[in-house]
Amino acid sequence: xxxxxxxxxxxxxxGAILITLVLLVAVFVGLRSRAADGPVTVAFSEFLAxxxxxxxxxxxxxxxxxxxxxRDGARVETVAPQGYVAANPTxxxxxxxxxxxxxVVRPDSSNAxxxxxxxxxxxxxxxxxxxxxxxxxxxxxxxxxxRTVDLEQVPVTFADVAGVDEAKDEVREIVxxxxxxxRFATIGGRIPRGILLVGPPGTGKTLLxxxxxxxxxxxxxxxxxxxxxxxxAGVGAARVRRLFRDARRHTSCIVFIDxxxxxxxNRGGSSLSHEEREQTLNQLLVEMDGFTQSESIIxxxxxxxxxxxxxxxxxxxxxxxQVVVGTPDIRGREQILQVHARKVALGPDVDMRSxxxxxxxxxxxxxxxxxxxxxxxxxxxxxxxxxxxxxxAARDKVLxxxxxxxxxxxxxxxxxxxxxxxxxxxxxxxxxEADPLHKVTIIPRGRALxxxxxxxxxxxxxHSRTYIESQIAILMGGRVAEELFLRQAxxxxxxxxxxxxxxxxxxxxxxxxxxxxxxxxxxxxxxWEGDGRAAGFSEETARRVDDEIRAIVMxxxxxxxxxxxxxxxxxxxxxxxxxxxxxxxxxxxxxxxAAPTA
Numbered sequence: 239x240x241x242x243x244x245x246x247x248x249x250x251x252x253g254a255i256l257i258t259l260v261l262l263v264a265v266f267v268g269l270r271s272r273a274a275d276g277p278v279t280v281a282f283s284e285f286l287a288x289x290x291x292x293x294x295x296x297x298x299x300x301x302x303x304x305x306x307x308x309r310d311g312a313r314v315e316t317v318a319p320q321g322y323v324a325a326n327p328t329x330x331x332x333x334x335x336x337x338x339x340x341x342v343v344r345p346d347s348s349n350a351x352x353x354x355x356x357x358x359x360x361x362x363x364x365x366x367x368x369x370x371x372x373x374x375x376x377x378x379x380x381x382x383x384x385r386t387v388d389l390e391q392v393p394v395t396f397a398d399v400a401g402v403d404e405a406k407d408e409v410r411e412i413v414x415x416x417x418x419x420x421r422f423a424t425i426g427g428r429i430p431r432g433i434l435l436v437g438p439p440g441t442g443k444t445l446l447x448x449x450x451x452x453x454x455x456x457x458x459x460x461x462x463x464x465x466x467x468x469x470x471a472g473v474g475a476a477r478v479r480r481l482f483r484d485a486r487r488h489t490s491c492i493v494f495i496d497x498x499x500x501x502x503x504n505r506g507g508s509s510l511s512h513e514e515r516e517q518t519l520n521q522l523l524v525e526m527d528g529f530t531q532s533e534s535i536i537x538x539x540x541x542x543x544x545x546x547x548x549x550x551x552x553x554x555x556x557x558x559x560q561v562v563v564g565t566p567d568i569r570g571r572e573q574i575l576q577v578h579a580r581k582v583a584l585g586p587d588v589d590m591r592s593x594x595x596x597x598x599x600x601x602x603x604x605x606x607x608x609x610x611x612x613x614x615x616x617x618x619x620x621x622x623x624x625x626x627x628x629x630x631a632a633r634d635k636v637l638x639x640x641x642x643x644x645x646x647x648x649x650x651x652x653x654x655x656x657x658x659x660x661x662x663x664x665x666x667x668x669x670x671e672a673d674p675l676h677k678v679t680i681i682p683r684g685r686a687l688x689x690x691x692x693x694x695x696x697x698x699x700x701h702s703r704t705y706i707e708s709q710i711a712i713l714m715g716g717r718v719a720e721e722l723f724l725r726q727a728x729x730x731x732x733x734x735x736x737x738x739x740x741x742x743x744x745x746x747x748x749x750x751x752x753x754x755x756x757x758x759x760x761x762x763x764x765x766w767e768g769d770g771r772a773a774g775f776s777e778e779t780a781r782r783v784d785d786e787i788r789a790i791v792m793x794x795x796x797x798x799x800x801x802x803x804x805x806x807x808x809x810x811x812x813x814x815x816x817x818x819x820x821x822x823x824x825x826x827x828x829x830x831x832a833a834p835t836a
Contacts, residue, residue: 277305277313285316289336296339394452399445400577401570401602408561409433409450412536416454416490419534430558432526434498434551435540437563440603443540446563447494450538457491459484463500466518474501474518482525482535490534498539502547519548526556565601567697568594574602578609583623593629596676596693608632634677638691639684647687652817654720655680655688658730660812661719661802662690662712667831668801669708678812679821687730688816703751706741710794711801713738718798719809742790752786759783805831 285306288294298305306314333340396406414421415429435443444460451458461481466474485493495501505516526537539557541547551557566574571594579590597605609624611632616624635641647655659678666672673692680688690712698705717731750756759775775783802809812830815822822830 277315280306280314280316282316282318285314289333289338292336294333294336294338296341297333298341298343300343394445394448396449396453398577399442399449400573401566402442402446402563403570405435405446405561405563406449408559409446413450413453416450416456416492416534416536419490429536431535431555432537432539432557432559434544434557434560435538435563436544436560437540437542438565438601439542440601441563441565442602443563444494444496445602447492447538447540450536451492454490454492456534457488458494459491460494460496463495463497463502466501466522467515474515475521478518478521478525485535488535491536493535493537495537495539498541498551499543499546502539502541502551504546504548505550519551523550523556565599568598571597571600571605574605575609578606582609582613585623585625587626588624588629589626592626593633595695596633598694598697604636608636611635634683634691638679638689639686642682642684645682645687647682651687652680653813654724654726654728654730656813656816657719657723657809658716658728659688659690659816660809661715661717661798663715663812663827664719664805664809664831665715665798665801666690666692666712667808667827668805669711669797671702671705672708672712674824675827676824677821678816678827680816681820686733703745703749706745706749706751707790707794707797710738710741710791711797713741714791714795714798715802718795718802722799722802722806723809723813738791738794739787742787742794745790746783746786752790754779754782754786 285294285304288306288308293308293310294306295309296307298307303315303317306316308314330340396410399406412429412433419429435446437443447460448458459481461477466477481493485491501515501518501522503515503519505519537557544552544560552560568591572590575590575593579588593608597608600608608629609632612624612628615631616628619628621628659680663675663678666675673694676691676693678688678690683689713734716734717727720727720731745751746754747759750758759779808831812822812827815826815830
């Protein structure tokens with residue numbers, strides 16, 4: 239709670255109590271005034287005496303009471319004995335003979351209205367209480383969503399960021415500007431006000447932003463794009479104003495907005511949610527335009543969807559510079575592993591270069607998880623340091639899934655799985671452009687009953703036609719081995735067939751690796767685009783595309799058949815090894831596959 243401000247919860251409760259008291263007083267005063275304005279009640283005998291004396295001018299008969307108007311203008315009421323009027327028919331005639339006006343009315347509906355008003359008042363109080371309760375339990379949007387990180391307690395610098403050297407070089411001059419703004423101002427240079435970090439999840443965009451603040455020694459104010467999105471109109475824009483108002487309290491600072499695409503999508507649409515998001519985005523654009531040259535405030539945002547951002551965010555003057563933070567190469571992965579390995583005890587047999595080579599495509603978060611998993615495996619085994627085998631086990635767990643030792647396969651299923659994986663391994667060993675084999679296992683991992691794992695020697699950024707065709711042949715190797723050695727076909731090859739078909743479709747429709755030529759054939763994007771005309775090509779072309787896809791898959795199938803047929807002894811030996819030991823590593827694979835061909 240800030241000093242000098244009344245607590246929000248106390249304001250809500252005070253308002254609720256005041257509203258309740260006002261309503262209760264109003265109902266009480268209404269009832270009292272109704273009772274005070276009513277006629278005076280007198281005894282029935284007094285009424286009869288007034289009739290005899292001629293002091294009564296009019297009588298109104300209701301169900302329960304007699305309302306009496308005297309000749310002097312006074313109004314009183316009385317209650318007749320039960321059944322008195324009905325038992326004395328001369329009573330009415332005697333009143334008429336004396337010149338007294340007699341009225342008979344139905345039950346007064348004003349009472350029912352009064353009771354209805356009272357009931358409505360209590361219902362209103364109940365509803366108001368319920369609304370206030372929901373407000374008190376957190377349903378009221380607040381503006382306190384920003385977080386200021388104390389970098390003195392958790393120091394993060396460029397030394398803690400590895401594998402993204404190009405990105406660090408891009409943002410290094412931002413750090414220099416925050417340290418020495420006058421050096422840039424003297425020569426008329428204008429530093430970018432907004433930096434957009436673009437990259438896949440887990441590549442270290444948030445860590446890079448924090449390291450900028452740590453290197454420059456300035457406050458780091460962070461928020462998320464989803465923090466600005468609310469169902470209440472105007473709350474998102476108010477939070478944006480609050481965020482930049484907090485930033486302007488510092489001489490220099492970094493404002494970090496994570497997941498910018500949550501609030502910065504392309505404007506357009508007719509729904510109320512779009513309208514609220516657009517108001518928030520407009521406020522963000524205005525605030526970023528409001529910086530003066532004397533303000534050393536840098537806005538850093540992160541997203542993995544730059545294609546859906548509004549163009550107004552990306553124009554010069556707002557997010558001037560886009561920094562790509564991609565997945566690291568083998569050298570970057572080695573550096574990241576060394577950074578995370580500082581926190582764990584490593585054995586003398588650990589080779590970070592080997593681990594980095596076996597983790598292609600891993601992001602920084604994946605590598606951090608790998609080191610952590612290895613430390614947990616070593617701790618469960620009772621070891622004081624992480625060994626190379628722990629890191630290998632952690633990598634297998636991340637790549638292939640957790641071993642499901644509880645899955646009990648029958649003897650026939652184990653044989654089928656062994657020959658299936660042996661077929662994959664032999665084809666991968668025969669084809670020249672295939673990645674080297676790392677491990678083959680028939681222990682169920684994740685959703686697979688068996689896994690044949692290959693590790694590339696170098697990072698691949700492009701793939702040749704021969705390499706893709708080799709991958710299709712390797713995928714077909716499992717089905718071919720089942721047919722050649724077991725004379726059957728099982729459902730275990732379903733995922734292999736799906737992946738092979740997808741690769742062949744990409745070769746024909748996207749990569750131009752078919753006799754149809756270097757053309758792109760757009761696939762239907764929804765169920766409404768099921769025919770060839772909606773997909774952008776004719777039915778004849780669609781038929782030719784299907785024929786080419788089938789031809790590529792069948793060529794891979796035939797390549798796998800020839801490779802396995804020539805290496806029958808190696809397939810049988812590997813299958814027997816798998817049935818006995820369940821897992822075969824790379825060194826043992828080389829020995830088995832060195833067997834003479836048929």
